Amino acid sequence: MALSRADYHAILHALAPPGRALPRDPETLWQRLLEARAGAFARLDGRADTLLEEADPRTAVDLLPDWERVTGLPDPCVTGEQTASERRDAVVRVLTGTGGASRSYFEGLAADLGYDVTVEDYTAHTVGSDVAEPLRGIDWRWAWTVRGPEQSVRYFDVDGTVDEALATWGNERLECVISRLKPAHTLVLFAYGEQ
Incomplete structure (x- = not known):
């Protein structure tokens, strides 16, 4: 806890x-100088x-x-202004x-960005596959789908500032971040409104 002006003056x-050169009377020039330094x-x-909080x-x-x-922020996928809370969350996300490459990783990543999604992956149809499964070729084992709501809305956070928007819409940021972080050998598909 920081000391007050009165504490430092004391x-x-x-x-x-x-001594007489440094008088104790509160109205003297010496005491006013001490008050300013305090x-x-x-x-x-x-x-x-506050530096402790900034650390x-x-x-x-x-x-x-x-x-x-x-x-290395802001993220190249971020377009437009970010709220202070979103900026802090991005720093923490990068540091921690x-x-x-798992479903839970990408679902958690989307949740950190403010999106509620599910991840679906596929398998190729083989001789031992159930007949009710769709017929998919071997290349489908490298594809996966991110399913989310048709409208994604991120609302104002109490940690925000007065010049921030009350809400923002869109999925461009989600698509950019997941496409950038997906395993290089995979193909990611995005589907909205089918969750």
Whole structure:
């Protein structure tokens, strides 16, 4: 917890040597100078306190651009403005993400981006396959589908700022991020409204 201006004034006052050159009367020039210096120390101490919050990307405000620079953000898939909360979430996602190629990884990635999707993968039809299964060739084993709602809406977050939109629509960001992070040998398909 940061010390207050009064705390610093008392400390400076106690450190001053006794004597007539440095009077103790609150209306003197010396005491007003101590009061001004105490204010500067209190501001500096307060900023040092907030630096602890800035060291955590989940609570960063002033150092958020530095966190983004370190993590290689903004994501090339992001078009337009992002909310402060979305920017912080992206930094945390890059720092804590381990990557993956499973259904749960891509469903979790979409959830982190604000989308509710399911992932469906396919198998090729073989001699031992059930006759009720669709006839798919061997290339279908490399295809998978991301299924989501027809309209995806991301709403304003309480951590946002006053100049942010109350809601945004669209799936372009989801498609770009998943297409960029999918395994290179696979083909991803997107289907909306069929969830």
